[in-house]
Amino acid sequence: MSVSEHLKDNVIPPSRQREKPSADLDWIGKPVKRVEDPKFLAGKAQYIDDVKVPNMAHAAVLQSPYAHARILGIDTSKAKALKGVIAVLTGAEIAEYVDPCPSFASPPVPQTCCAIDRVRHVGETVAAVVAVDRYVAEDALDLIEVEYSPLPVNVDIEASTEATGDALIHPSEHDTNVPLDESFEFGPVLDDFAKADHIVKRRLRWGRSSAQAMETTGCIADFDAISDGYTIHCNTNFYAFIPFVIAGSLKVSPTNLKLMPVATGGSFGSKVFTHKIIILTCALSRAVGQPVKYIEDRLAHFTSSDSHGSDRLYDAELALDKDGKMLSFRFDVLDDYGAYLQFGVGTHGNAMAQVTGPYQINSFGMRCRAVLTNKCQQGPFRGFGSEVTNWVMERIVDAAAEELGMDPLDLREKNMIQPDQFPYMIPTGNIYDSGDFQKVLAEAKKLIGYDDWKAKVEAMRAEGRAVGIGVATCMERSVYSPTEWWSLNNIQTPGFTLTSTPEGVSVRIDASGKFFVTLNSPFIGNSPETVVAQVLAEQFKIDPSEIGFSYADSQSGFNGVGPQGSRFTTMITGAVVSASMKLKTKLLRLAAHLLECKPDDLELAGGMIRVKDAPTREKAIAEVALMASFFRLNFPDEPEFDSGLEATAVYDHPLSTDPHPDRKHLGIFYPIMGHVCHIVVTEVDIATGKVEILDYAAVHDNGTIVNPMTLAGQVYGGTAMGVGTTLYEGFDFDEDGQFLNPNFAEYGIITAREMPIDLKLGHVQTPSPYTEYGVKGGGEGGRLAAPPAITSAIENALSDYDVKIHSLPIPPAKLHGLIHGARLR
Numbered sequence: 108m109s110v111s112e113h114l115k116d117n118v119i120p121p122s123r124q125r126e127k128p129s130a131d132l133d134w135i136g137k138p139v140k141r142v143e144d145p146k147f148l149a150g151k152a153q154y155i156d157d158v159k160v161p162n163m164a165h166a167a168v169l170q171s172p173y174a175h176a177r178i179l180g181i182d183t184s185k186a187k188a189l190k191g192v193i194a195v196l197t198g199a200e201i202a203e204y205v206d207p208c209p210s211f212a213s214p215p216v217p218q219t220c221c222a223i224d225r226v227r228h229v230g231e232t233v234a235a236v237v238a239v240d241r242y243v244a245e246d247a248l249d250l251i252e253v254e255y256s257p258l259p260v261n262v263d264i265e266a267s268t269e270a271t272g273d274a275l276i277h278p279s280e281h282d283t284n285v286p287l288d289e290s291f292e293f294g295p296v297l298d299d300f301a302k303a304d305h306i307v308k309r310r311l312r313w314g315r316s317s318a319q320a321m322e323t324t325g326c327i328a329d330f331d332a333i334s335d336g337y338t339i340h341c342n343t344n345f346y347a348f349i350p351f352v353i354a355g356s357l358k359v360s361p362t363n364l365k366l367m368p369v370a371t372g373g374s375f376g377s378k379v380f381t382h383k384i385i386i387l388t389c390a391l392s393r394a395v396g397q398p399v400k401y402i403e404d405r406l407a408h409f410t411s412s413d414s415h416g417s418d419r420l421y422d423a424e425l426a427l428d429k430d431g432k433m434l435s436f437r438f439d440v441l442d443d444y445g446a447y448l449q450f451g452v453g454t455h456g457n458a459m460a461q462v463t464g465p466y467q468i469n470s471f472g473m474r475c476r477a478v479l480t481n482k483c484q485q486g487p488f489r490g491f492g493s494e495v496t497n498w499v500m501e502r503i504v505d506a507a508a509e510e511l512g513m514d515p516l517d518l519r520e521k522n523m524i525q526p527d528q529f530p531y532m533i534p535t536g537n538i539y540d541s542g543d544f545q546k547v548l549a550e551a552k553k554l555i556g557y558d559d560w561k562a563k564v565e566a567m568r569a570e571g572r573a574v575g576i577g578v579a580t581c582m583e584r585s586v587y588s589p590t591e592w593w594s595l596n597n598i599q600t601p602g603f604t605l606t607s608t609p610e611g612v613s614v615r616i617d618a619s620g621k622f623f624v625t626l627n628s629p630f631i632g633n634s635p636e637t638v639v640a641q642v643l644a645e646q647f648k649i650d651p652s653e654i655g656f657s658y659a660d661s662q663s664g665f666n667g668v669g670p671q672g673s674r675f676t677t678m679i680t681g682a683v684v685s686a687s688m689k690l691k692t693k694l695l696r697l698a699a700h701l702l703e704c705k706p707d708d709l710e711l712a713g714g715m716i717r718v719k720d721a722p723t724r725e726k727a728i729a730e731v732a733l734m735a736s737f738f739r740l741n742f743p744d745e746p747e748f749d750s751g752l753e754a755t756a757v758y759d760h761p762l763s764t765d766p767h768p769d770r771k772h773l774g775i776f777y778p779i780m781g782h783v784c785h786i787v788v789t790e791v792d793i794a795t796g797k798v799e800i801l802d803y804a805a806v807h808d809n810g811t812i813v814n815p816m817t818l819a820g821q822v823y824g825g826t827a828m829g830v831g832t833t834l835y836e837g838f839d840f841d842e843d844g845q846f847l848n849p850n851f852a853e854y855g856i857i858t859a860r861e862m863p864i865d866l867k868l869g870h871v872q873t874p875s876p877y878t879e880y881g882v883k884g885g886g887e888g889g890r891l892a893a894p895p896a897i898t899s900a901i902e903n904a905l906s907d908y909d910v911k912i913h914s915l916p917i918p919p920a921k922l923h924g925l926i927h928g929a930r931l932r
Contacts, residue, residue, distance in 0.1 A: 111294045111469065113771040117536045120775075123761055126684055128811050128874035128881035134641040135880055138816040139651055142636040152370040152630075155325035155342040156402055163327065164193055166391050166401040167244035169234040169251050170411060171226035174262075174481035174844020175276070176255040178224055181234060185250040191243035194395050195251065197234050198223035204390040206356045208382055211592050212451035213602035216277055216286055216479070220356075220387035226255070227276055227446035228481050229846050230410025235387065237395050241402075260844040261480045264420055264443040268478055276446055276479045286448060287477040289595060293534035293772060294470030299435035303426035307507040312914035313495045315418035315443070316836040317409070318488050318828075319856055320632075322372025324381050324412060325402035328388040332396070336363025337389050342371040343381040344631045346660075347667045353382050357389050368658035371631040375828065376487030377414035378631065379671050380449065409849035414486035415838070417454060417495045418443035425503045431511050433522045436463055437472035438499065444477050445484035451602065452477055454485070454492030456591035457672075459535040460777030461493060461582035464500045465544045466522040471534040475595065481844040489828055489890045491672065497581045498915070501895030505902070515899070519580050520545065530876075536772025539582070539780040540762070540883075541873045547806050548580060551784040554869045555804035560788055568907070573791040574801070577900025581892045583781035583807070585673035585884025588763035590776045598770060606765070609757045610678035611665030614643065614686045616694070616752040618736035620714075620729025622647070622654045626679075627667035629658060633675065633886070634817040641813055642680050642880075646687035648711040649728070666757045673884030676813055677779055677875075678758055684879045685756035694752060698731045700742055762877045779875050782808045783888040785826075785896035791904045796923030798834055798901060803863035805892070808871040810883030818885050819868055825889025826866060831857030832890065833897045837916040855918060905929075 146152045183195040198221035208218045221232045234251055238244035259274040261267035267284045270276075276284055300306065327340040336359055343349060343366075350364035357364070371378055384401065392399040403412065423438040442455070455475050463471055490497075508515040523544045524531050531539045552558075560576055567574040589608050593601045613625040624639055640651035659665070669675070695706040698716040702709070702724055710719050717725035734741055735752050742748035764774040788802040805822060812818055835855035839847040848854045874881020894915060901922070902912045908929045910922075917925075 111534065113294055114532055114536055116767070117532065117764060117772050117774060119530060119538060120762060120764065122877045124877055124879060126879040132645055133648065134644040134651060135811065135813050137641070137814065139637060139641055139814055141634050141817065142640050142651065143630060143634060154322060154372055155340060155369050158327055158340045158369060160327060160329060160398045163398040163400055164237050164239065164395060165241040165244050166235055166237050166388065166399050167241060167248055168232045168407065169248045170407065171222065171229060171231045171233050173226055173255050173257055174229045174260045175258040176226050177258060178222065178226065178233065179254040179256055182252040183234065186236060186247040189243065189247045189250060191239040192247050193237045193239065195234060195236050195247065196391065196394055201235065201387070201390045204393045205386050206358060208356055208386060208449070209352050210449050211453060211602055212448040213593070213596035213600045214286055216448040217280060218447040218449065220383045220390065228483050229844055230407065230483060232387065232411065235391055237391050237399055260842070262840050262842060262844050264441050264478050264480060267480045268441065268476070276481065284479040285476050286479065287452060287597070289597065290474040291595070291770060292472045296435050296437055296470045296472035299470045300426045303434055304429040305427045305507070305511060307425045307427070307503055307510055309423050309503050309506050310913060311421045311423060311499050311502055313417055313419045313498065314837040314915055315415055316832055316838060317415045318375035318377040319408070320373030320375055320377055323403035323405060323408040324378055324384050325400070326384050326388040327398060327400045328385065328392040329398035330389065330393040334363055335359055336365065337392070338365045338367065339385060339389065340367045340369055341381055341385055342369050343378050344371060344374050344629055344669045344671060345379050346629060347627050347664050347669065349382065349385070350661050353386055356382070356386050364661065366661040368629045368660060371629055374631040375489040376491060376671065377412060379487040383413055406849055410846055411483055413449060413484050414488060415445060415483050416488035417485065417492055419495055421499050423499050423503050425507055427507060427511070431513055431518055431521055433466050433468045435470040436468050439474045441476050441478050443480050443482065445480060445482040447484040448477055448479070449484060450486060451592065452595045453592040456595045456773070457587065457777070458492045458496040459773055460537045460584040460591065461780065462496050462535060463533050464497070464582055465524055465580050465782060467524055468534065482840065487671065489825065489887050493584060494891045494894065497891050498895045498898065501579045501581065502898065505899050516578060520548065536774050538775050538778045540778050540875045540877055542780065542782050542808060543871060543873050544580060544782050547782050547784045547808050547871045550869050550871055551786050551804050551806040554806060554867045555786045555802055557786060560802065573793055573904045575789055575900045575902070575904030575906065577787045577789070577896045577898065577903055579785050579892045579896035579899065581783045581895065583673065583783050583885070583888040583891055584777040585781060586677045586760065586777065586779040587672040587674060588760050588776040590766055590774060594766045594770070594773045594776070607759065608668045608674070609666045609759045610682045611667045611755065611757040612639065612679060612682040612686050613665065613753065613755040614683070614690055616690070616728065616732045618733050620727065620732045622649065623657070624654060625657050625659050627659050627664040628669035628675065631670050633670050634814065635670065635675065635679065637817055638676050638813050639679055639683055642683040643687060646684065646691070647728070649714050665755060673886040677878050677882045677884050680813065680882050681758035681761065681879045682756050685758050686754045689754035689756060690752060693747065694728070694731060696747055697735050697742065698726050701726055701731065701734065779878060779883050781810065781883045781885060781888060783892040785892040787896045787900040789897065789900040789904055791901060791922065793926055796919035796921070796926060798922065800863045804867040804869070805889065806869040806871060807885060807888050808873055809885035810878070811872055811874045811881040812870060813882060815870065821886045822868055822889045823866060825887055826893045827857055827862055827889070829890040829893025830861060830897065833894045833915055833917065835861065835916060835918055
């Protein structure tokens with residue numbers, strides 16, 4: 108592409124790829140059964156609530172019934188008198204043991220793990236009980252008496268921007284409920300809009316929901332007064348990194364925190380940053396001098412988990428010329444963050460990686476306002492903000508097609524980046540590493556029978572049925588650099604400006620020739636062992652079943668960020684390749700000595716090491732490993748031949764650059780770019796507003812596929828979440844900030860019954876030129892593409908009624924209201 112002036116200094120570094128994509132691979136690309144499954148199916152995996160340590164007490168927390176109120180007093184005397192109660196602590200007492208929670212926000216919005224003098228949302232913790240068991244702890248909560256003085260409540264995002272006086276949520280730190288208001292222009296936005304022939308405008312509302320994993324968040328903390336440290340079990344997928352984030356809050360050195368790995372019953376982002384629960388449980392352990400376990404119940408997870416998804420209001424505009432060429436895109440977004448701002452505007456930074464979608468758009472501008480309201484705060488949720496901007500982009504493209512009288516697919520194809528333009532740099536400075544968007548679209552049309560369905564839809568409409576087709580062509584960024592967390596912060600005080608997101612692994616061959624891998628990142632419902640087994644088997648030409656696994660704690664492990672942001676498969680593949688190269692160098696040197704040849708003369712095949720031109724001259728890996736372990740004197744007296752076969756490697760982000768100091772661009776920070784096309788056929792029951800999905804095709808380009816079966820699981824799961832986000836799942840609050848549906852009886856979480864009966868899945872593979880084997884991430888694409896595709900299909904189905912979908916979710920009652928309103932017009 109021709110690089111705009113503001114992007115000239117954003118130079119793409121050379122590729123560090125070592126293993127090239129290839130069709131001639133033994134294990135990568137094969138649907139190997141998951142290595143993890145047997146222990147889970149047999150009930151042998153250890154989740155957080157399975158963990159028991161000696162002398163362990165149990166905690167329960169008292170949650171605020173008010174959305175906004177001063178705490179005038181707390182009487183804990185009756186609770187303390189209950190038999191079996193060890194301690195009852197208020198927020199002020201907890202603050203004697205720990206400092207406020209960490210924050211990535213700039214300017215910061217202070218948060219404590221337990222409210223002290225004011226509650227800011229329903230469900231916020233106001234006191235905690237430690238008892239001999241959870242039953243006693245829960246009973247004691249009923250005996251705590253709290254006196255509140257209610258304050259004005261902020262529920263509406265626009266009204267909160269005007270709040271003053273007692274309606275301010277953090278009055279001692281901020282004289283506004285808008286702690287961050289930043290504007291950015293990437294490229295000649297004003298000029299592009301000035302020369303546009305058409306400017307399409309839409310106001311769009313994305314509603315609040317959350318992941319609601321099967322398992323809630325939990326923690327066991329054990330304070331050791333001798334070492335002034337903690338041993339912590341927690342079902343976070345961030346445990347190698349968390350000690351450095353929370354050590355300040357716990358008033359200890361990061362080296363004195365030992366986080367132990369446990370299996371996690373699903374995260375979808377919600378267990379990335381579990382700092383508040385860890386800090387609270389650690390404070391309780393320190394206070395009572397014994398280990399304490401706290402597991403959220405479902406109500407607490409709904410109301411206080413700090414993992415609510417995005418909640419945004421957009422005023423978006425797309426500029427086009429007379430021929431339908433897209434020139435510029437901009438929006439003004441109000442983001443309802445809830446009562447705190449732990450992650451800052453990182454979710455908006457994330458979206459900047461792909462904000463212009465698959466289209467050739469010359470410039471982009473945004474104003475972002477982080478608005479505080481009296482709700483539980485946002486946190487990571489599958490998509491981390493990009494799912495919202497995908498929806499906004501595709502909504503305004505559909506609107507442009509309608510206003511210009513163009514076919515929606517023709518408008519998309521006209522503006523798509525071409526296959527020969529990669530790597531392609533978008534206005535924000537991020538690049539798309541590779542792709543063939545036209546091929547993905549063609550495959551999706553073929554998979555669903557697009558032309559046949561168009562004819563069927565016309566025939567069904569002639570019968571009076573409301574049937575429609577919707578298409579979404581979206582990007583799926585993967586493998587982030589952490590600059591996304593802070594690049595949109597205030598430039599003068601950007602906060603914690605880290606730039607590393609590595610992944611580490613250790614590989615060992617024992618004396619019997621068996622391979623053992625130590626992983627630094629936990630199992631969260633993904634397939635870490637399966638991926639590693641396939642890559643390691645590819646490297647050493649062995650069977651994946653010959654590999655054993657263990658998980659390191661945070662003190663014995665290596666640098667690593669863990670499974671999040673669709674990064675793990677790509678990053679762990681790089682780490683395994685790095686460790687394998689080290690280990691193969693030594694293995695082949697040892698074998699070369701035994702076979703009296705040069706290491707370069709050797710090759711690996713079927714668990715053997717053999718001379719390339721003399722295949723009968725060979726040694727089993729097991730034999731060389733035995734010699735390396737027990738027979739040191741059979742080798743030269745040189746360090747390269749010292750006993751043992753083990754290698755550890757840390758793999759850094761394969762391609763990233765810093766943001767421009769003046770934020771003319773944000774640098775390269777999320778460049779390993781997948782592409783997704785979903786095509787959906789829906790039918791709407793006009794009488795009830797119920798939506799039925801008649802057909803669904805999803806084609807994903809995730810580069811070289813390591814395991815098509817595990818990738819399919821990610822796509823199906825992500826699509827299910829996308830269906831739920833669109834049709835069913837949304838949090839409801841009344842004017843007093845009361846959470847109206849914090850349970851599975853009233854919150855419309857999707858089940859298997861609501862999924863498409865036959866979701867047709869296809870793949871296109873355009874390998875990345877920057878990662879090992881060309882692998883890309885694929886954990887979020889389903890949720891990134893399903894909402895715009897389904898929304899488009901519903902609007903198309905109701906085109907005869909002129910119904911427009913400008914907000915999500917759209918459950919039956921809401922959709923029925925839109926239909927009824929359209930009929931009255």
